[in-house]
Amino acid sequence: MGALSKRAAGAALMDENITLFACPICQESIGVFEQGRLVCSSNHSFDIAKQGYINMLTHGAISKYSKELFESRKAVIDSGIYDLVEDKIGELIANAETVLDTGCGEGSHLARIMAKKQGIGIGIDIAKEGILAAARHYPEQIWCVGDLAKSPFARSSFDAILNILSPANYEEFKRLLTQNGCVVKVVPQSGYLHELRAQLYADSTKESYSNEQIVARFKDSFADVSVERITYTVPLATELVPALLEMTPMGWHKKEEANIHLEEITIDVDVLVGRV
Template identity: 80%
Template sequence: MGALSKRAAGAALIDANIGLFACPICQESMQVYDQGRLTCSANHSFDIAKQGYVNMLTHSAASKYSKDLFESRKTIIDSGLYDPLEEKIAELIGEVKTVLDTGCGEGSHLARILSQKQGIGIGIDIAKEGILAAARHYPKQIWCVGDLAKSPFAMTSFDVILNILSPANYEEFKRLLTSNGCVVKVVPQSGYLQQLRAQLYADSSKETYSNEQTVERFRESFSNVTIERITYTVPLASVLVPALLEMTPMGWHKAQHAEVTVNEITIDVDVLVGRV
């Protein structure tokens, strides 16, 4: 018997974890139908694509994130730039059964964090191009185009929710967490990518950055919060500079004639862990 198609393999993985899903329209439970669709008892239906991901958006959604951006993001993450951060997150979450990565993009962080773990990971993003790339590169996880404002997941489903350098929906996070679950949110600290910031935002208010408001909002949302700062500076090969610029909003506003030259880069972030 030949290998399963990507659609069939994705459908099988979803079916094995079907209890994590709920209809984003009516919140009823779901089932995989004929290896090609997720349906609920009210007959709301969502197609599993030939690449193995499922699109559960209930409305049209424009994304400013392109295929090139996600390819650049994967190149940078694969270079090892975020290895210490990913290792810290893997250490913090320990052995868990279910992990949801919100705003997962092309899925590299989730795949790398779970690479030595047994649990199942689901990545969700509103950007279809990111989920396409994730399904192509990381078939061991479940990938979903969706919007947490119209969540496609059942309540109390996830032991860990990751929110890495991405917008948050704390009320939905709390609905989705298991009783002992936690949210791991990564936010930039003042030195994050400071070498780029110094060149692209020189002599402007954006040359410096504060995450105080984001951290305060997180503290207000969870009763038990710990914060750990991770900061390090590593060499950056010149061939990676264009990819780094492509993946960060800082690079989107770079003037065409402006040259950016950096030979090292700083990662400086706060890792917030919140429990209800």
């Protein structure tokens, strides 16, 4: 018997974890139909793509993120510069059996974290190009094009929700958490990529950064919050500099004549953990 197609393999993985899903239109339960669609009890239907991911968007969406950006993001993450951050997240969610990565992009963080632990990971992003890349590179997890404002997941489904350098929807996070679940949010600290910021924004107000408002909002949203700062500097290969510029919004506004030279880069983040 031949290997399953990517669509069939994705459908099988979704079927094994179908209780995590709900129809984003009516929030009714949903099931896999003929290995090609998810169909709810009200007959709303969502196609499983041939690449093995599911598109559960209920509206059109235009993403500013390109295929090239996600390729660059994967190259930078695969280089290991975020290893210590991923290791910390892995420690924090060691006992989580169901993990949702919100704003997962091309899925590298989630895949690398889940490779070291038991359980199932689901990544969701509104950007189809990111989910396409995730499904292509990491078929061991479930990948979903979707919008948490019209959530395709069932209440109280996830032991851990990850939100790594990405916008948040705290009310939806709380709806989706299991009773003892947690949200892990990673936000930049003042020194994050400061070598790049110094060259792009020299002598401007953008050269400095504060996450004070983001952290305050997180603390307002959860009853039990802890914050841990992780900061370190690592060498950066010359060939990764263009990829770093491509993946970060800071690089999108670079003037053509700007000559960026980086031999090392600083990762400086706060890891916030929230429980309801």
